[in-house]
Structures are given as structure tokens and as C-alpha cells.
Amino acid sequence: MxxxxxxxxxxxxxxxxxxxxxxxxxxxxxxxxxxxxxxxxxxxxxxxxxxxxxxxxxxxxxxxxxxxFALSFGPMLLGQSPDVVKDAVRGQLDRGIGFGAGNQHEAPLAELLCEVVPSAELVIFSNTGTEAVQAALRVARAATRRSRVVKFRGHYHGWLDSMHVAVPGLPGDGPGTAGQDPLAARQVTICPWNDTRALAAVLADDVAAVIMEPLNINGGCFAPEPGYLEEVRRLTREAGALLIFDEVITGFRVALGGAQELFGVVPDLTVLGKALGSGFPISAVCGSRDVMSVVATGTVAHMGNFNGSPLAAAAGLAGVSHLREHRxxxxxxxxxxxxxxxxxxxxxxxxxxxxxxxxxxxxxxxxxxxxxxxxxxxxxxxxxxxxxxxxxxxxxxxxxxxxxxxxxxxxxxxxxxxxxxxxxxxxxxxxxxxxxxxxxx
Structure with a gap:
């Protein structure tokens, strides 16, 4: 002492x-x-x-x-320095750190996500939740050929200017910090959560996607009202808009398949991060084969030097496999x-x-x-x-x-x-x- x-x-x-x-x-x-x-x-x-x-x-x-109880703000679902993850990463370290080419962990990890996440038929990898949110929005806009996005007050979807508005803990619907481009969020409509009438009122034929934390952990660990997610699912389908679940926190933490498994509501696109890498920087967007086809065909160019890096993908494969085995x-x-x-x-x-x-x-x-x-x-x-x-x-x-x-x-x-x-x-x-x-x- x-x-x-x-x-x-x-x-x-x-x-x-x-x-x-x-x-x-x-x-x-x-x-x-x-x-x-x-x-x-x-x-x-x-x-x-x-x-x-x-x-x-x-x-x-x-x-x-x-x-x-901070757990690196969420990723360390298996605790600090889990052996199963360290062993996988050490094995990859002996073989190399990065290649500018595919690696042997990417496909098995994508297959595993398609197995355990209800919405997943195709997957892309990024490094952080913020990056993955932006990728999901780009996919949604390309798939629907629409531009506007609906987000909810008090939900957090990363720190980039386009979505860092109406953030948890701050009053008002403006930028979350100084220095943001005041025009970056002009295609974003803010809506109160757990209010189906408010959502129905803003849905129109220019809405590409509705994005939410299906369980609003960042806002204060707020649960959806009974039937709310089901009604949002119905409303978005009727409006021709995609439903995006930001499961950066809830993915693998509240259930192996995330909040969508917990509540039984399947979105069009899912954003994953944090616990996916057990502390290593990796995130993902996954969704239906039809929606994700805009990436598969090259219509949307998904870029990033470290996307699905060998070390992070090895960590993800080991960690999620462990969770599946012991769920x-x-x-x-x-x-x-x-x-x-x-x-x-x-x-x-x-x-x-x-x-x-x-x-x-x-x-x-x-x-x-x-x-x-x-x-x-x-x-x-x-x-x-x-x-x-x-x-x-x-x-x-x-x-x-x-x-x-x-x-x-x-x-x-x-x-x-x-x-x-x-x-x-x-x-x-x-x-x-x-x-x-x-x-x-």
C-alpha cells in the first residue's frame, strides 16, 4: 500500500x-x-x-x-486477457501481422456470424463501431436509392458528424461536440424512441433506413416497450425503409445472437463491434443477402486497410466460438x-x-x-x-x-x-x- x-x-x-x-x-x-x-x-x-x-x-x-466493471467500455466480455483469445492471436503473430491480402480467419468468422446472428447472410468487416455504422448507412442508401435516415434521441451510433447528434445525456438534437460540420446531419431526422406514432409520422418514401439501439444501453439501459420493435419492423417494411440494429454493445453480450435474438425481431442490417473482438479492434455489418448484394457486386466499395485484419479476425473467431460453445x-x-x-x-x-x-x-x-x-x-x-x-x-x-x-x-x-x-x-x-x-x- x-x-x-x-x-x-x-x-x-x-x-x-x-x-x-x-x-x-x-x-x-x-x-x-x-x-x-x-x-x-x-x-x-x-x-x-x-x-x-x-x-x-x-x-x-x-x-x-x-x-x-468497465471492461474497456464493453469489449472484454470474456474478461481481461482470456487464454482462448491470447492463444489464437499468438498463433497468428507467429505467422504474420498483416498482408494486404485475405487471411485464413476472415471466412470462418463470417460463417460463424451467419450462424449465430439471425439477420446475417452476408458480412463485411471494419475496425470500429463508428466505421461500421457509416458502412451500414452507405449500404442502406445504395440498396434503397434513398437518402434520409431516422435516428432516435439519446441513441449513440459513433462519433462521425453525420450521426453524432441528439446523443445520450445531452439536451437538444444538435451536434454532440464542437467542430462538427453543421450540414453533415441534414439528411438525418431525429425521433423519440418507444413512440410508434412519432416514427410513423416521419416515415416517407425518401427514408433509406431507421437505425436504433434495440436495447438503448448507451442512453441508460432502456428497454423497448412490449411490441415496439415488432411495430417498428412492420412500419419500416411498409415504408420500404431498412431497419438497422446497432448492436455494437448488445451483440454477443445480451445473447449470443444479440438483442434481435433476445426480442425475436430480425432487422435488415446489424452493426456489431466491441465484444466481437474481445478487445481487438474489429467490427462488422451483416444483413440479408439481398440488401448486402450492393457490396457483393461492387456497387458499394467497402474500404479499409485494416478491415478483418489477421490478428483481430483470429481474436473474433476464438472469442465468438467460445461463447457459442458455452452459451x-x-x-x-x-x-x-x-x-x-x-x-x-x-x-x-x-x-x-x-x-x-x-x-x-x-x-x-x-x-x-x-x-x-x-x-x-x-x-x-x-x-x-x-x-x-x-x-x-x-x-x-x-x-x-x-x-x-x-x-x-x-x-x-x-x-x-x-x-x-x-x-x-x-x-x-x-x-x-x-x-x-x-x-x-
């Missing part, structure tokens, strides 16, 4: 994070904002620097150990794990009066500081995001690592002991904090 000189006011030594502070300060001198993604920048008291990870745990450069035990376990976390939040509220809320599904959840349950995008805007960030910082002090913005992920490697430790940490913070908006945080 590092030395104990000084205190943050809650018994935690100032120098618990001394090496992370030094690492962050060094990075800030050459790396803009000191981190490589804005999602990491809000972590308090400092964006930690991780030295290694194994299973359900990570260790920072100060030697602090954490139960990891009967994996998904009930992920569901039970999230219920443990949800129960801790409920007790923090009922026993300690802490105004925390928790939405969850299989393998994923979202925490809030809010006086009332958070059911949708509007409710989230009324929650206290800054207070939740302080809550997450207190959990970090107790060895539980969660993203500051509310997301919780569990992996196949989280044990009953890990979950109990997280639950105890939530309750301990609740017992310490009499006012989530006060200075004691």
Missing part, C-alpha cells in the same frame, strides 16, 4: 493514485487532454493508468487492484450478475436513502443519481451526472472500477466474490454519504 500522508477527506490517502497522477501529467504534455478518448477524461480523482489486467481484475501503476452457462450467469449489482443499488436507496437508481439487462447496466426511476432520455437529463461521477470516484477508492458516466459491464470472469465486493462497496459509499450533492463526495 502506498504511503498515507495527507487525505482526500474520507480517509483515502492522497497518494493512492500518485503514479497515475504523474502518468496523467506526463501524458498531458504531449497527448491532448492526457487521454486518447473523451470517455476516459472525466474519471475522478484522476484518469488512472492501468499496468495489467487478468480475469475480472485490473491493476494500476500504483499497484492498486480493482474489480473491473447455455454464459448468459444466465451474466443475467444473475447484473441482478446482484441492481440489488445493491436498491438497498443503497431503501436502507440509506441514497438517491441512486440502476437499470439493467443481461450483462450490462447503468447507474444514476436521481430522485425518481430513470425510464428514458428525458428522465436521464434530470439525473445528476456530476454526482454520479463522484459516486464512481468513491467506488474507485474501494477497489471497484466503473465508468464515470454510469455504465456497468460484467464478464464471464466475474465471480460471486467479485460481485459481493462490488455490492459491499456500493453500500459502504451509501453509508458514508449523507448528501450526494454535497461536499462529502
Amino acid at each position: 502506498p504511503g498515507t500522508a495527507g487525505s482526500r477527506g474520507n480517509g483515502v490517502p492522497v497518494d493512492r493514485y500518485v503514479a497515475s497522477h504523474a502518468s496523467y501529467a506526463r501524458a498531458g504534455r504531449s497527448l491532448a487532454r492526457g487521454v486518447s478518448s473523451a470517455m476516459k477524461a472525466t474519471q475522478a480523482p484522476v484518469p488512472i493508468t492501468v499496468s495489467r489486467g487478468a480475469g475480472s481484475r485490473i491493476w494500476d501503476v500504483d499497484g492498486n487492484e480493482y474489480v473491473d 447455455e452457462e454464459v448468459y444466465p450467469r451474466l443475467e444473475s450478475a447484473m441482478k446482484v449489482i441492481a440489488g445493491a443499488f436498491e438497498r443503497a436507496n431503501s436502507e440509506h436513502g441514497l438517491p441512486v437508481r440502476f437499470n439493467h439487462t443481461v450483462g450490462a447496466g447503468f447507474g444514476f443519481v436521481a430522485e425518481r426511476p430513470v425510464r428514458g432520455h428525458g428522465d436521464r437529463l434530470l439525473s445528476d451526472a456530476q454526482a454520479y461521477g463522484r459516486f464512481a470516484a468513491r467506488l474507485l477508492d474501494k477497489g471497484v472500477f466503473v465508468p464515470a458516466r454510469g455504465l456497468w459491464y460484467v464478464s464471464t470472469e466475474h465471480s460471486a466474490e467479485d460481485l459481493a465486493r462490488a455490492a459491499e462497496a456500493v453500500l459502504a459509499v451509501a453509508a458514508e454519504c449523507t448528501d450526494m450533492s454535497g461536499d462529502d463526495l
